[in-house]
Amino acid sequence: MIRFEAVTKRFGSHTVLDALDMKVYPGKHVTLIGPSGSGKTTILRLMMTLLKPDEGTIKLGDRYLTHEDKGGRLVPASDRYSREIRKNIGMVFQQFNLFPNMKVLRNITEAPVHVLGMDKDAAEQRARELLDLVGLTAHLDKYPSQLSGGQQQRVAIARALAMRPQVLLLDEVTSALDPELVAGVLDLLRDIARSTDITMLCVTHEMNFARDISDCVMMFDAGRVIEFGPPEQIFTAPEHERTREFLSAVR
Numbered sequence: 001m002i003r004f005e006a007v008t009k010r011f012g013s014h015t016v017l018d019a020l021d022m023k024v025y026p027g028k029h030v031t032l033i034g035p036s037g038s039g040k041t042t043i044l045r046l047m048m049t050l051l052k053p054d055e056g057t058i059k060l061g062d063r064y065l066t067h068e069d070k071g072g073r074l075v076p077a078s079d080r081y082s083r084e085i086r087k088n089i090g091m092v093f094q095q096f097n098l099f100p101n102m103k104v105l106r107n108i109t110e111a112p113v114h115v116l117g118m119d120k121d122a123a124e125q126r127a128r129e130l131l132d133l134v135g136l137t138a139h140l141d142k143y144p145s146q147l148s149g150g151q152q153q154r155v156a157i158a159r160a161l162a163m164r165p166q167v168l169l170l171d172e173v174t175s176a177l178d179p180e181l182v183a184g185v186l187d188l189l190r191d192i193a194r195s196t197d198i199t200m201l202c203v204t205h206e207m208n209f210a211r212d213i214s215d216c217v218m219m220f221d222a223g224r225v226i227e228f229g230p231p232e233q234i235f236t237a238p239e240h241e242r243t244r245e246f247l248s249a250v251r
């Protein structure tokens, strides 16, 4: 389980997350929705240990992401500890963030080989399976710049899965794509959501996608979860006025 307890994150005097409590059960697919600036991406960046909270703790299973347990005493996580724990978490970004100087296959094998210490042949075998899954077997020998945005995003998804993470974080993964490429990437993610037991935490403005893949939708406003529940409840009978306003604005 992912557990945020009383997590506060400030940027200067701006409190982006305000004593946030949040739980995500293993294997669940949770979508974070809410107005721009409500703190959704900040949550994913905290999960990825790219940011540290000002207050509060975040746990993945029985380990803290934010702190090291030194004989019962919690101290803020060192960079080394964060790097170690990050191996359990895959993230796909809006802007793909592929290694431009590496071909597709190597983009996928790089971290399993150099971060996990996986055998090179085993990593390549796994990469080929993943390229098959994302429909890019024919492109394994190309550089990212030779692919469309949608194809690059598929590589980024394969790369995240190559680490066999417990948790997959998806941050507006279709926002940078041309409209005609969005559906293909969303279909792929729907397939992954259906066919794996990976925990997914997803920030998206694609409400139909959120409806399709989510076990739970969390509505954020000003750094707090104001409402959460199954998609059919949030999208058809939201209880909170702010949720109703937000949904009518984005539909």
Ligand SMILES: Nc1ncnc2c1ncn2[C@@H]1O[C@H](COP(=O)(O)OP(=O)(O)OP(=O)(O)O)[C@@H](O)[C@H]1O
Residues within 6 Å of the ligand: 011, 016, 034, 035, 036, 037, 038, 039, 040, 041, 042, 043, 203
């Ligand atoms: N590194 C940073 N330095 C300063 N302010 C930041 C930083 N990162 C985020 N913020 C601010 O924190 C607030 C929340 O940002 P965040 O990206 O988490 O929102 P969001 O809900 O994901 O929004 P969007 O839907 O537009 O992506 C915003 O006001 C943003 O400007």
